[in-house]
Amino acid sequence: xxxxxxxxxxxxxxxxxxxxxxxxxxxxxxxxxxxxxxxxxxxxxxxxxxxxxxxxxxxxxxxxxxxxxxxxxxxxxxxxxxxxxxxxxxxxxxxxxxxxxxxxxxxxxxxxxxxxxxxxxxxxxxxxxxxxxxxxxxxxxxxxxxxxxxxxxxxxxxxxxxxxxxxxxxxxxxxxxxxxxxxxxxxxxxxxxxxxxxxxxxxxxxxxxxxxxxxxxxxxxxxxxxxxxxxxxxxxxxxxxxxxxxxxxxxxxxxxxxxxxxxxxxxxxxxxxxxxxxxxxxxxxxxxxxxxxxxxxxxxxxxxxxxxxxxxxxxxxxxxxxxxxxxxxxxxxxxxxxxxxxxxxxxxxxxxxxxxxxxxxxxxxxxxxxxxxxxxxxxxxxxxxxxxxxxxx
Amino acid sequence: xxxxxxxxxxxxxxxxxxxxxxxxxxxxxxxxxxxxxxxxxxxxxxxxxxxxxxxxxxxxxxxxxxxxxxxxxxxxxxxxxxx
Ligand SMILES: Cc1cc2nc3c(=O)[nH]c(=O)nc-3n(C[C@H](O)[C@H](O)[C@H](O)COP(=O)(O)OP(=O)(O)OC[C@H]3O[C@@H](n4cnc5c(N)ncnc54)[C@H](O)[C@@H]3O)c2cc1C
Numbered sequence: 001x002x003x004x005x006x007x008x009x010x011x012x013x014x015x016x017x018x019x020x021x022x023x024x025x026x027x028x029x030x031x032x033x034x035x036x037x038x039x040x041x042x043x044x045x046x047x048x049x050x051x052x053x054x055x056x057x058x059x060x061x062x063x064x065x066x067x068x069x070x071x072x073x074x075x076x077x078x079x080x081x082x083x084x085x086x087x088x089x090x091x092x093x094x095x096x097x098x099x100x101x102x103x104x105x106x107x108x109x110x111x112x113x114x115x116x117x118x119x120x121x122x123x124x125x126x127x128x129x130x131x132x133x134x135x136x137x138x139x140x141x142x143x144x145x146x147x148x149x150x151x152x153x154x155x156x157x158x159x160x161x162x163x164x165x166x167x168x169x170x171x172x173x174x175x176x177x178x179x180x181x182x183x184x185x186x187x188x189x190x191x192x193x194x195x196x197x198x199x200x201x202x203x204x205x206x207x208x209x210x211x212x213x214x215x216x217x218x219x220x221x222x223x224x225x226x227x228x229x230x231x232x233x234x235x236x237x238x239x240x241x242x243x244x245x246x247x248x249x250x251x252x253x254x255x256x257x258x259x260x261x262x263x264x265x266x267x268x269x270x271x272x273x274x275x276x277x278x279x280x281x282x283x284x285x286x287x288x289x290x291x292x293x294x295x296x297x298x299x300x301x302x303x304x305x306x307x308x309x310x311x312x313x314x315x316x317x318x319x320x321x322x323x324x325x326x327x328x329x330x331x332x333x334x335x336x337x338x339x340x341x342x343x344x345x346x347x348x349x350x351x352x353x354x355x356x357x358x359x360x361x362x363x364x365x366x367x368x369x370x371x372x373x374x375x376x377x378x379x380x381x382x383x384x385x386x387x388x389x390x391x392x393x
Numbered sequence: 394x395x396x397x398x399x400x401x402x403x404x405x406x407x408x409x410x411x412x413x414x415x416x417x418x419x420x421x422x423x424x425x426x427x428x429x430x431x432x433x434x435x436x437x438x439x440x441x442x443x444x445x446x447x448x449x450x451x452x453x454x455x456x457x458x459x460x461x462x463x464x465x466x467x468x469x470x471x472x473x474x475x476x
Contacts, residue, residue: 134428176409176425228422232453314451377428384435385451 007048008061015047016071024078028350030205031081031357034198036161037205040075040082041119049086051114053093058107059114065094065238066298069245076249077256080361081205083249085119087242088157088206091235092120092166095182095223098234105220109164109184121162123213127152131369134231135177139170140222147183147219150212154196157208163187167213168227180227183217190215202360233311237301239369240324244294247365248287251331254358255280255287258338261345261353276341283337290330297323314385321378328365335359394442398462401437406430417460422453431456438462444469 007015023040030037044050053068054060068090076083093113100106112118124133138151149169156165164186171181196210223230258280265274300319304310335358339346342353349356395417403412406421407430415424426434434456439445444466446455455465 171423176423178425178427179423226422228453309449309452309454312452312454313448315448380429380432383432384439384446385448388448 004048007046012049012052012061012063012067012071013074015049016074019043019047019049019082020075020078023075023082027079027082027205027357030079031202034200034204034207036158036207037079037082037085038161040079041085041161044082044086045117045119048117050089050093050117050119053090053097054110054114055097058111060110065241065301069242069294069298072242072245073249073252076246077253079205080246080250080357081203083246084203084206084243085158087246088122089120091238091242092122094234094238095166095230096184099223099225099230103220103224105218106184106223116163118163119158119161121156121159121165123151123153123156123159123165123167123211125153125155127154127210130154131373133168133369134180134228136168136170136180137177139173139175140181140183142172142219142222145219146216147222148216149183149185150214152195152210153213154210155198155208156192156211156213157206159192159209159211160194160207165190165213165215167215171226178228181222182227182230183215183222185213185215185217185221189217201363202357203364229312232317233308236317237297237311237320240320241294241297241301243365243368244290244297244323244327247327247331247362248290248294250358250362251287251290251334254335254338254355255283257346257353257355258283258341261342276343279337279341283334283341286330286334286337290327290334293323293326293330314381315388318378318381318385318387321374324369325371325374325378328368328371331362331365332359335362394463394466395459397441398438398459398466401434401441402459405433405437407433415459417463418458421456421458426456434462438466442466442470444473 019040022043023037026037026039052061052063056062072083072087075086096106096110100110125131126137128137129135138149141148149167151167151169164184166182166184168180168182170177171179191214192211194209195212198208262274262276262280297320304316310316335355339355342355345351345353346355348354399412406426409425435446450465454461456462
């Protein structure tokens with residue numbers, strides 16, 4: 001039996017725990033230096049985790065969004081940047097897995113991702129457009145069997161380390177801004193000229209530099225269906241659910257640190273309730289809310305997954321938007337509460353209770369597709385969509 | 394009904410192309426209908442035909458083209474007659 005097959009005999013949890021261990025060892029250096037978590041990503045590849053979403057028939061393991069979200073949470077509790085890279089890779093892979101079956105090229109490519117453990121990057125954000133991902137300025141040029149694209153991609157996480165980039169554009173030079181396609185370009189089919197450096201408050205290891213992207217590839221690498229369909233039916237859900245898995249992990253780690261702090265205090269003075277104990281109970285309830293919200297979102301997706309009509313309904317879009325809003329907003333008061341529990345020990349760096357990185361990483365959540373933008377989008381849908389008021393429905 | 398839908402589309406659709414040039418089965422999303430504009434169009438149609446879109450019809454397909462919109466509205470009106 002070869003090494004890959006042997007690794008795949010072990011459960012995803014065990015393999016992710018080993019990745020988390022590697023990620024944890026380097027997390028502070030990755031954060032301080034703002035460098036790519038090369039060790040953690042190498043561990044993901046060694047554990048064959050980059051291909052798990054690909055169906056078994058194509059050489060993967062057929063992992064669901066729920067499986068992957070759980071791994072995001074596990075890795076995030078050690079290093080949120082590593083986990084976000086893992087999440088973003090799988091969000092891109094979901095476009096191939098959910099929409100690639102109509103095209104031989106994309107089918108073959110997803111098998112290759114699993115076989116070679118290729119890392120997929122994303123370029124939706126564009127200069128002059130920001131996070132309005134359903135609009136593009138740049139246009140793909142299709143010339144016979146070749147396609148060419150130039151994009152002012154202001155944020156491409158691990159762009160320099162990606163093995164391929166999935167990139168959005170208008171469908172052609174005369175297409176409307178919302179008439180978009182997505183194309184896969186392989187590393188040797190594009191050049192990246194760095195235009196912005198990712199020196200940020202948090203999520204520093206994602207290395208989300210800005211680039212001028214210039215690519216040329218066979219035209220069959222353009223997804224056959226409109227990007228609108230890919231976005232509505234899988235990408236938005238994948239993004240909001242897997243990101244939420246990462247964010248939940250950041251908050252869960254903070255709550256675990258606060259609990260360790262309170263328990264240590266309780267053991268020192270038995271018979272007395274430590275001062276942080278009530279606050280801990282409060283953030284534990286808040287964390288449960290985030291968790292329930294993510295689980296409910298995952299369940300909604302898994303139930304709708306094979307029902308194109310449900311996936312493109314407003315009810316589904318509103319539900320996914322709400323998952324993102326809730327998890328990205330709730331993690332901040334939770335981590336803040338954990339900081340109040342741990343006090344100076346949480347505020348200081350390099351203690352077992354340090355929460356600085358959690359807090360800084362967590363602040364990216366509301367901006368990663370601005371919550372104001374998402375609120376705007378949901379509020380417009382709520383003008384016609386009537387909220388389901390049942391408890392279980 | 395077709396004419397009224399076209400009139401509302403011209404007013405609320407915010408399309409870069411003139412509505413007269415669109416065939417009944419032309420893809421409105423390809424023509425540049427944004428999700429915001431599609432909601433405005435739905436509201437306009439609800440008001441003009443005195444209907445309410447049930448949730449299962451609030452999807453991209455129902456508003457994909459002028460013909461699809463017409464079909465969607467007919468469906469709601471027919472269901473009302475039966476009820
Ligand atoms: C860690 C991280 C990794 C990322 N990785 C990638 C990547 O790999 N590839 C990629 O393409 N992108 C990536 N992004 C970018 C991300 O997806 C968003 O596009 C980006 O965060 C939005 O940028 P912006 O705030 O400049 O732009 P905008 O979306 O333009 O928002 C700017 C501000 O304007 C306001 N605003 C704008 N429009 C509206 C509206 N309609 N309603 C209300 N308010 C509005 C909001 O207050 C918002 O904060 C990443 C972001 C982060 C944080």
